[in-house]
Amino acid sequence: xxxxxxxxxxxxxxxxxxxxxxxxxxxxxxxxxxxxxxxxxxxxxxxxxxxxxxxxxxxxxxxxxxxxxxxxxxxxxxxxxxxxxxxxxxxxxxxxxxxxxxxxxxxxxxxxxxxxxxxxxxxxxxxxxxxxxxxxxxxxxx
Amino acid sequence: xxxxxxxxxxxxxxxxxxxxxxxxxxxxxxxxxxxxxxxxxxxxxxxxxxxxxxxxxxxxxxxxxxxxxxxxxxxxxxxxxxxxxxxxxxxxxxxxxxxxxxxxxxxxxxxxxxxxxxxxxxxxxxxxxxxxxxxxxxxxxxxxxxxxxxxxxxxxxxxxxxxxxxxxxxxxxxxxxxxxxxxxxxxxxxxxxxxxxxxxxxxxxxxxxxxxxxxxxxxxxxxxxxxxxxxxxxxxxxxxxxxxxxxxxxxxxxxxxxxxxxxxxxxxxxxxxxxxxxxxxxxxxxxxxxxxxxxxxxxxxxxxxxxxxxxxxxxxxxxxxxxxxxxxxxxxxxxxxxxxxxxxxxxxxxxxxxxxxxxxxxxxxxxxxxxxxxxxxxxxxxxxxxxxxxxxxxxxxxxxxxxxxxxxxxxxxxxxxxxxxxxxxxxxxxxxxxxxxxxxxxxxxxxxxxxxxxxxxxxxxxxxxxxxxxxxxxxxxxxxxxxxxxxxxxxxxxxxxxxxxxxxxxxxx
Numbered sequence: 001x002x003x004x005x006x007x008x009x010x011x012x013x014x015x016x017x018x019x020x021x022x023x024x025x026x027x028x029x030x031x032x033x034x035x036x037x038x039x040x041x042x043x044x045x046x047x048x049x050x051x052x053x054x055x056x057x058x059x060x061x062x063x064x065x066x067x068x069x070x071x072x073x074x075x076x077x078x079x080x081x082x083x084x085x086x087x088x089x090x091x092x093x094x095x096x097x098x099x100x101x102x103x104x105x106x107x108x109x110x111x112x113x114x115x116x117x118x119x120x121x122x123x124x125x126x127x128x129x130x131x132x133x134x135x136x137x138x139x140x141x142x
Numbered sequence: 143x144x145x146x147x148x149x150x151x152x153x154x155x156x157x158x159x160x161x162x163x164x165x166x167x168x169x170x171x172x173x174x175x176x177x178x179x180x181x182x183x184x185x186x187x188x189x190x191x192x193x194x195x196x197x198x199x200x201x202x203x204x205x206x207x208x209x210x211x212x213x214x215x216x217x218x219x220x221x222x223x224x225x226x227x228x229x230x231x232x233x234x235x236x237x238x239x240x241x242x243x244x245x246x247x248x249x250x251x252x253x254x255x256x257x258x259x260x261x262x263x264x265x266x267x268x269x270x271x272x273x274x275x276x277x278x279x280x281x282x283x284x285x286x287x288x289x290x291x292x293x294x295x296x297x298x299x300x301x302x303x304x305x306x307x308x309x310x311x312x313x314x315x316x317x318x319x320x321x322x323x324x325x326x327x328x329x330x331x332x333x334x335x336x337x338x339x340x341x342x343x344x345x346x347x348x349x350x351x352x353x354x355x356x357x358x359x360x361x362x363x364x365x366x367x368x369x370x371x372x373x374x375x376x377x378x379x380x381x382x383x384x385x386x387x388x389x390x391x392x393x394x395x396x397x398x399x400x401x402x403x404x405x406x407x408x409x410x411x412x413x414x415x416x417x418x419x420x421x422x423x424x425x426x427x428x429x430x431x432x433x434x435x436x437x438x439x440x441x442x443x444x445x446x447x448x449x450x451x452x453x454x455x456x457x458x459x460x461x462x463x464x465x466x467x468x469x470x471x472x473x474x475x476x477x478x479x480x481x482x483x484x485x486x487x488x489x490x491x492x493x494x495x496x497x498x499x500x501x502x503x504x505x506x507x508x509x510x511x512x513x514x515x516x517x518x519x520x521x522x523x524x525x526x527x528x529x530x531x532x533x534x535x536x537x538x539x540x541x542x543x544x545x546x547x548x549x550x551x552x553x554x555x556x557x558x559x560x561x562x563x564x565x566x567x568x569x570x571x572x573x574x575x576x577x578x579x580x581x582x583x584x585x586x587x588x589x590x591x592x593x594x595x596x597x598x599x600x601x602x603x604x605x606x607x608x609x610x611x612x613x614x615x616x617x618x619x620x621x622x623x624x625x626x627x628x629x630x631x632x633x634x635x636x637x638x639x640x641x642x643x644x645x646x647x648x649x650x651x
Binding site: 095 | 209279282286288293298301302304305306308309312315316319320322323324326327332371374375440467469560578
């Protein structure tokens with residue numbers, strides 16, 4: 001069996017775009033990424049199922065011309081799961097928007113604690129202060 | 143008797159549908175959930191007996207052999223099913239003990255019971271799955287139920303924690319699907335028994351890629367370092383019963399999947415080095431994280447990560463003794479970790495907080511709580527003669543038997559982790575249970591006349607369910623002899639051909 005190169009390339013492109021979007025912070029973009037990458041993975045199943053053939057019905061298509069139905073059943077399952085994913089993540093993003101005014105995935109508690117510790121450390125000699133301030137006023141360097 | 147196999151999946155699913163319909167009648171809903179889970183426990187218990195006396199059971203659902211879905215129960219799956227369903231049952235009883243006011247705050251909607259039962263169905267399906275795709279479906283069922291449970295109520299804190307949890311698991315599901323597509327492309331099947339035969343004929347480069355991809359997926363679910371970062375951040379914010387069942391079951395499903403793929407699909411390539419070092423890092427880094435915590439639920443989440451390392455230790459060495467030790471440790475750890483999280487929920491009720499800075503003197507305020515915490519905590523740390531000690535001893539002995547530098551490092555690392563676990567739980571004991579009673583700003587009912595009355599306010603059902611779970615942990619200790627014989631036979635079955643023959647007897651390969 002020789003795999004279908006076009007499908008493989010499209011799958012690769014979809015997954016690449018999906019991964020890029022998943023690295024974003026906003027939940028709605030992450031969802032787009034998951035859906036794109038999910039479709040890419042679904043195409044991989046089609047690649048794995050070999051060359052296209054007739055409907056796999058006994059009596060309609062001769063046995064050697066049938067398409068492999070198993071990957072298609074798997075893809076159907078994956079599509080249904082993707083639908084549920086989309087529904088849930090959209091709801092969660094909306095709830096996050098209601099509560100916070102944005103739908104970004106927040107820093108975890110441990111990150112915040114380390115930041116607090118760093119603040120408490122300001123008095124010590126080893127503390128190196130790095131601070132970026134933007135007061136909004138135009139600053140002209142001298 | 144094969145037809146028993148779908149019941150642990152079907153019963154909770156029908157139960158979920160029924161409880162969904164009964165959403166307006168909470169009492170009937172509770173009764174249905176409890177009856178369902180009791181039935182699942184009974185089926186799982188009888189599967190232990192059947193698999194131990196008659197060998198591996200398999201069922202091709204709809205007789206679509208060798209293409210369709212196959213459910214397989216061997217000794218390992220039956221033991222996991224039984225422990226998991228018992229823990230789920232006790233946690234559910236604990237959840238029904240919440241009073242009306244708390245139900246509104248913690249589990250405000252009528253979907254708690256249906257979702258909880260679906261979670262149980264997903265866990266059972268993952269344990270019984272005989273092919274990788276069905277394992278994937280089982281994972282998705284339990285994950286979607288867990289998404290709903292972890293964001294239950296939709297408060298800001300839970301949405302924050304839930305976002306991380308959901309995104310991590312979506313990514314791991316995508317990786318799982320990719321692994322499935324590649325596996326199917328390479329072999330033309332996703333059935334585990336057939337895979338173990340067909341992978342042997344493929345070049346090593348192909349199989350190692352698929353094996354590593356699957357291991358990454360399951361390591362994310364099982365929270366093996368360095369893929370464990372998400373767990374301590376997402377578990378503690380959920381309601382106590384939800385955290386307890388997550389901590390007890392979900393990571394163990396990941397461990398089970400690692401064990402199953404390593405023994406059933408890739409028996410010739412145990413990847414001892416990779417898994418061994420990962421296990422060592424998981425144990426040590428997890429427990430160091432736990433020591434740094436001042437919040438009980440977060441501390442327990444880190445000990446959870448740390449003790450996953452023990453199970454991976456056993457899987458990595460891949461001898462009969464080490465795998466038996468890992469199975470025993472998994473069964474022990476499910477009960478102990480769930481019990482500790484339930485106790486943390488009770489502590490929150492009495493002390494108004496689970497932060498050790500705000501707690502103190504609980505041993506005087508609520509002596510029952512002290513006992514309920516002390517026993518599983520000592521069990522977790524591995525104090526003889528409790529089951530944690532027996533499990534650790536089994537793993538250590540198997541490590542000494544192997545005797546390689548890696549095995550010795552694992553032995554030393556796990557003893558150290560055990561000591562540090564003792565330190566971590568002793569810290570909780572000292573700061574929360576000893577000292578002068580502190581009433582936090584949120585302490586309930588300060589109008590009550592004295593401490594005893596306040597402690598008496600713990601609902602009997604919740605205390606009873608927690609006590610039952612603690613007692614289950616003690617039962618594992620009491621029956622450790624026969625149980626260890628059982629897990630040893632289970633490990634022998636995993637390393638032998640029994641699984642393969644039971645699935646493929648009479649069907650094509």
